[in-house]
Amino acid sequence: MKRSGIIEVALGVLLVSGLAGVWQLQKKIDVQRQALQEERDELVLRSPKLIKRMSLEYAPLMGALYWTRAVQYYGEKHRLQQIRQGNLELLWPLLDITTTLDPNLIVAYRFGSTFLSDAPPRGAGDPDHAVELLRRGVIANPDYWRLYQDMGNVYYFDKKDYARASEAFAEGAKNPQAAIWMKVMAAKIAAEGESLETSYFLWRDIYQTAQEPQIKKNAELHLRLVKVDLDLRELNRLANEYERRSGRRATKLSELVQAGLLPQVPADPDGYPYVLGEGGKADLNVYSPMLGEKLMNK
Amino acid sequence: MRVDTGEVFGFLGPNGAGKTTTIKLLVRLIFPDGGSARILGKSIDDVSMHQEIGYLPEQPYFYDYLTAAELLDYFARFHRLTATDRQTRVENILKKVGLETAKKIQLRKYSKGMLQRAGLAQAILHDPQVVILDEPMSGLDPLGRREVRDIILELKKEGRTVLFSTHILSDAEMLCDRVGVLVGGKLRGVGTPEEMVGIKTQGMEILFEVAEGKNLPLLAKATRTGERYRVQMPEEELYGAIEQLRAAGARILSVAQIKPTLEDFFMNLVEADRAQANAVEVSGK
Amino acid sequence: MKNVWTVATNTFREAVRDRVLFNLVFFALLMMGAAILVGQISIGIEESVIVSLGLTAISVIGLFIAVFIGVGLVSKEMDKRTLYALLAKPVERWEFLLGKFCGLVMTLTVNTAAMAVGLYLALWTVKHTLEKSDGWILVAVYLILLKLALIVALALLFSCFTTPFLAILFTAGIYVAGVFAGDLRTVQAVDLSPATMNLLKGVSYLLPNFENFNVMGAVAHGRAVPGALVRQATLYAVVYGAVVLAAASAIFSRRNLK
Numbered sequence: 072m073k074r075s076g077i078i079e080v081a082l083g084v085l086l087v088s089g090l091a092g093v094w095q096l097q098k099k100i101d102v103q104r105q106a107l108q109e110e111r112d113e114l115v116l117r118s119p120k121l122i123k124r125m126s127l128e129y130a131p132l133m134g135a136l137y138w139t140r141a142v143q144y145y146g147e148k149h150r151l152q153q154i155r156q157g158n159l160e161l162l163w164p165l166l167d168i169t170t171t172l173d174p175n176l177i178v179a180y181r182f183g184s185t186f187l188s189d190a191p192p193r194g195a196g197d198p199d200h201a202v203e204l205l206r207r208g209v210i211a212n213p214d215y216w217r218l219y220q221d222m223g224n225v226y227y228f229d230k231k232d233y234a235r236a237s238e239a240f241a242e243g244a245k246n247p248q249a250a251i252w253m254k255v256m257a258a259k260i261a262a263e264g265e266s267l268e269t270s271y272f273l274w275r276d277i278y279q280t281a282q283e284p285q286i287k288k289n290a291e292l293h294l295r296l297v298k299v300d301l302d303l304r305e306l307n308r309l310a311n312e313y314e315r316r317s318g319r320r321a322t323k324l325s326e327l328v329q330a331g332l333l334p335q336v337p338a339d340p341d342g343y344p345y346v347l348g349e350g351g352k353a354d355l356n357v358y359s360p361m362l363g364e365k366l367m368n369k
Numbered sequence: 370m371r372v373d374t375g376e377v378f379g380f381l382g383p384n385g386a387g388k389t390t391t392i393k394l395l396v397r398l399i400f401p402d403g404g405s406a407r408i409l410g411k412s413i414d415d416v417s418m419h420q421e422i423g424y425l426p427e428q429p430y431f432y433d434y435l436t437a438a439e440l441l442d443y444f445a446r447f448h449r450l451t452a453t454d455r456q457t458r459v460e461n462i463l464k465k466v467g468l469e470t471a472k473k474i475q476l477r478k479y480s481k482g483m484l485q486r487a488g489l490a491q492a493i494l495h496d497p498q499v500v501i502l503d504e505p506m507s508g509l510d511p512l513g514r515r516e517v518r519d520i521i522l523e524l525k526k527e528g529r530t531v532l533f534s535t536h537i538l539s540d541a542e543m544l545c546d547r548v549g550v551l552v553g554g555k556l557r558g559v560g561t562p563e564e565m566v567g568i569k570t571q572g573m574e575i576l577f578e579v580a581e582g583k584n585l586p587l588l589a590k591a592t593r594t595g596e597r598y599r600v601q602m603p604e605e606e607l608y609g610a611i612e613q614l615r616a617a618g619a620r621i622l623s624v625a626q627i628k629p630t631l632e633d634f635f636m637n638l639v640e641a642d643r644a645q646a647n648a649v650e651v652s653g654k
Numbered sequence: 655m656k657n658v659w660t661v662a663t664n665t666f667r668e669a670v671r672d673r674v675l676f677n678l679v680f681f682a683l684l685m686m687g688a689a690i691l692v693g694q695i696s697i698g699i700e701e702s703v704i705v706s707l708g709l710t711a712i713s714v715i716g717l718f719i720a721v722f723i724g725v726g727l728v729s730k731e732m733d734k735r736t737l738y739a740l741l742a743k744p745v746e747r748w749e750f751l752l753g754k755f756c757g758l759v760m761t762l763t764v765n766t767a768a769m770a771v772g773l774y775l776a777l778w779t780v781k782h783t784l785e786k787s788d789g790w791i792l793v794a795v796y797l798i799l800l801k802l803a804l805i806v807a808l809a810l811l812f813s814c815f816t817t818p819f820l821a822i823l824f825t826a827g828i829y830v831a832g833v834f835a836g837d838l839r840t841v842q843a844v845d846l847s848p849a850t851m852n853l854l855k856g857v858s859y860l861l862p863n864f865e866n867f868n869v870m871g872a873v874a875h876g877r878a879v880p881g882a883l884v885r886q887a888t889l890y891a892v893v894y895g896a897v898v899l900a901a902a903s904a905i906f907s908r909r910n911l912k
Contacts, residue, residue: 127833128713128864131871132706135699139692175875178699396742398911416744424742430734432664434671446660447743491739501742 114161119171126172134173141165141179145186146285152192159195163187166204174211177218178283180204184221185286188229192367193289198229217280219243220253224273227260237261252276267304271297295340296368299361302337306345306353309333320351370549370559372532374498377525379541379562380534382551388534389427391551392503395532396424408499420448423492427503429484433477437468437487440476441494448495458494466490467516482513489520500524502533506540518544572627573607575600579619587613601627657749658756665727665757675765678715682769685711686776700780705874708773709794712766713870716802719762721825724809727754729818732911741911748903755810755899759803766802770795787876793884794873800891801867805829807895808862811902814909828862835861862894 116122126133144161148154166183169176186194188201205222212218219242226236237260244253252272259269274297278290306324309332313321321327324336324347336344343359355362372378380388393399395406397413411418431440441459450458463469466486471479476487485508492500505521506514521544524531535541541548542562550557578596579585587610591600602610607624614621669675689707694700728751731737741747773791778784808828812821838858846854866887869879 124834124837127830128868128870129706129710131874132703132710135703135706138699173871173874175871175877176699176702177875393738393911398738398741400908400910416746419742419744422742424739426735426738426742428735429739430736431739432668432736434668443660443664444739444743447657447740447745488739 114164117164117168119168122168123171130172131175134169134171134176134179137165137169137172138176138179141169142182142285145182149285154192154194156191156196159186159191162195163197163200163204170204170207170211174207177208177212177215180208180212180218181221181281181286182283184218184225185289188225189289190229193292196229198225201225201229214246214248216243216246216249216253219246219249220276223256223260224277227265227273228270231265233260233264250276267297267301271301292364292368295361296365298340299355299365302339302345303353303355306337306347310347310351310353314351321347322351323347324353370556372530372547374530375525375528376546377521377531377533377544379545379548380532380551381536381538381541381548382534383536386551387554388536388551389503390554392424392501392532392534395501396422420495421497422499422501423495423497425488425492425500425502425505428507429488431476431484431487431491434475436473436475437463437479437490438472440487441491444491445494450495458496462490462494466520481508482510485509485513485517489517493520493524497529499530499532502531504535505533506535506537514540572601572603574625574627575602575607575610575614576622576624577614577619578622579614579617583617583619585613585617585619597622657745658753661745661750661753662756662760665754666760669723669758669761675719675761678719679765679768682711682715683772686769686772690776690779701777701876702874704776704780705773705791706870708769708776709791709798709870709873712769712773712795713798713801715769716762716766716798717805717829719765720758720802720805721809721822721829723761724758724806725813725818725821725825727758727806727810728813728906729821733818737911747907751810751814751903751906752899755806758806762802762806763799766795766799785876787878790869790873790876790879793879794869797867797869797879797884797887800887801864804862804864804891804895804898807898807902811898811905814902814906829864832862832864835859835863836865863890866890 116125122133122137123130141162144165145159148159162183166179166187169179170183173179183204184201187204188194188196188198190196202222202225205218205225208215208218209222219239223236223239223243226232226239230236237257240253240257240260243249244257256269256273259266263269271294274290274294278287278294281287281290306327309327310321313327313330313332316330324333324345327333328335338344339355339359339361341359341361343356343361345353346356348354355365380391382388390399394401395408395413396419406413408418409421432443435443438459441462442455445455445459460469463472466489468483468486468490471483476484479487485505489502489505492502502521505517509517518540521531521533533544545562547560548562549559577598577600579588579598587600588598590602591598593599600610611621611624686704686708689704689711692703692707731740737750740750770792774784774788777788805825809821809825812824816824835858838854838861841851841854866883869883872879
């Protein structure tokens with residue numbers, strides 16, 4: 072009896088130490104492979120049609136899988152601040168596959184429209200593919216008018232094609248459930264093209280209505296930058312007014328306050344007060360992080 | 370070929386002779402290339418005829434996830450019986466074949482003998498007029514074989530017709546009114562067991578013990594195993610031999626007829642048959 | 655008809671006592687749990703993933719049961735010769751076949767119902783509420799069940815005249831072919847003659863079009879399934895299934911059971 076008990080214990084110890092050994096070995100192997108600098112950005116299968124065929128009846132599930140992959144791919148690059156021109160090149164194929172597998176995955180279109188078309192370091196800088204994605208989206212989901220909103224944004228912000236932007240907003244406005252401003256925007260853009268007010272409005276709507284956190288964050292970033300531009304424009308206008316009244320150029324914003332043109336010295340979205348810089352032109356405070364943000368996102 | 374009502378008819382033949390095939394043709398497991406057969410006046414194609422027949426397949430195997438009681442109940446449902454009737458019959462038949470204590474045990478735990486008994490039970494549960502058994506004794510120990518023999522005799526007493534196949538001569542001799550002999554797929558003859566096996570005996574055999582050194586001319590023809598001697602002689606020389614042994618003070622252990630072996634029996638049949646050239650094909654006729 | 659029911663209930667009983675089925679259902683429920691986890695890491699599509707994954711699990715596991723056990727329904731009985739005593743009873747061969755079919759379909763119904771409950775539980779765990787739009791999931795499960803019944807019929811058909819291994823292969827093959835049947839109709843290849851195109855088209859109509867029963871895409875996003883589709887799919891399954899079972903009966907009725 073005792074004999075077999077000892078054997079059992081010995082076997083148990085062997086098993087545990089064997090597994091521990093395997094664990095350690097795997098760690099070492101991982102290090103080796105890291106050293107090999109294997110490119111982990113791989114999309115072995117590229118053909119959406121092929122993948123759809125291979126999914127048999129389970130395409131929507133595969134679509135969800137590829138969507139998850141797309142989000143992780145973007146998220147990782149964004150987190151490491153590695154987005155540069157040309158190195159987000161898997162985003163389009165991943166979203167292409169995702170929407171081929173599940174044409175009704177709205178969030179994929181919206182995500183794609185933002186991060187495909189937006190310029191680096193925020194996105195891939197590929198507005199043409201964003202448009203292609205959205206066109207597919209509206210065909211599969213004709214009721215979802217916000218895809219037209221996204222399309223309008225892409226044409227307006229990234230392609231600077233105001234005619235097409237206006238068309239997109241007008242098309243979306245046809246949906247009885249669409250927000251009223253779609254129609255208004257269509258007309259405004261057709262008439263004026265780009266304007267800070269329009270840009271501000273469009274980004275604010277995305278910021279307020281988007282549910283996907285990364286899209287929301289991206290819109291917030293743009294919103295802040297446009298807000299700064301709007302503020303600076305207004306401050307310059309007031310500075311010019313001061314010069315017109317007093318005959319000389321103000322050197323400090325407090326002078327404008329004293330002249331009654333401003334209630335107080337306004338601050339930028341980060342809370343740092345604006346200043347008047349060289350030549351009496353309004354500018355961001357030297358200490359403000361918005362300066363860096365502005366530089367990075369030009 | 371014809372089996373009469375109330376007969377116990379045996380299908381005899383070596384393995385591979387076609388006994389199982391014939392039986393399967395009768396119960397519609399196999400379809401004939403030609404010819405016809407009738408049971409109880411109805412064609413074998415008539416499913417309703419199956420109400421009146423019971424069948425035990427060769428080396429039966431049943432649903433091993435069922436108990437004996439469940440199996441019998443399941444099979445009984447195909448017959449026109451009321452629920453209570455069914456229940457009573459299942460109980461009775463389990464007692465009859467000696468499976469009452471095991472009735473709640475799943476069939477996968479049954480021994481071969483118990484399976485054979487369960488098979489027999491399902492074959493006679495519904496009181497069929499005709500009972501067809503394919504090698505009912507196979508795989509059974511002597512006790513089991515005796516039980517099956519008893520059941521067959523009981524069926525005969527109840528006036529039922531029993532058709533069974535076997536390759537064991539002694540079983541056929543004991544039970545059958547008539548036998549049909551199949552060799553190589555052909556029916557070689559039908560008749561009573563004695564008629565069929567009625568080959569003249571090949572003589573007599575005496576088993577005896579005798580002390581050493583006795584002068585016995587018989588010993589010259591005898592084979593010895595240890596203390597025992599075995600000697601064969603034609604029937605007419607039997608009493609002379611016995612006298613010899615008695616005079617020598619030998620101890621006679623047994624005196625028996627030399628029975629032909631099964632091979633001898635069938636060999637003779639084939640030869641006799643060639644002489645006659647009167648074969649009846651068994652393909653449903 | 656009574657005989658059909660007798661065989662069906664026994665087939666169901668056999669399935670219930672077969673522990674493999676329980677393991678499969680348990681595995682499916684595990685998948686539901688996994689779906690909850692997967693949903694956590696897929697932003698914005700948590701519910702959609704749970705529904706997709708759940709329906710996939712139901713479909714795939716149901717498929718395995720339908721193919722492997724479907725083929726075994728008749729093969730096992732022929733191999734083990736449990737069939738012999740049964741067919742000597744006053745029961746027609748087609749009654750036996752139909753009974754086996756019904757028994758397995760009943761089993762599948764119970765299994766998919768159990769898995770559907772698991773799916774709803776997973777949804778509840780995540781949403782803490784169930785909406786009207788979640789009712790469409792039941793419709794999707796019903797259509798999956800129709801598909802599985804058709805596959806059982808096909809499995810029965812093949813097992814009546816080939817070995818179990820080949821029957822499994824053929825049934826799986828027809829399943830895959832049937833999924834692509836719709837694509838076959840619209841195939842665009844430059845160098846195919848009109849005759850070949852017509853042939854392919856004909857074949858695509860004769861194959862079982864399993865895409866008819868697939869509404870996962872719509873249901874995963876809470877969209878409605880048109881009633882007309884449900885009615886027509888049901889009719890399709892009934893008619894196609896009847897044809898297959900009739901063929902199986904015809905073949906089985908003339909088969910010699912050596």
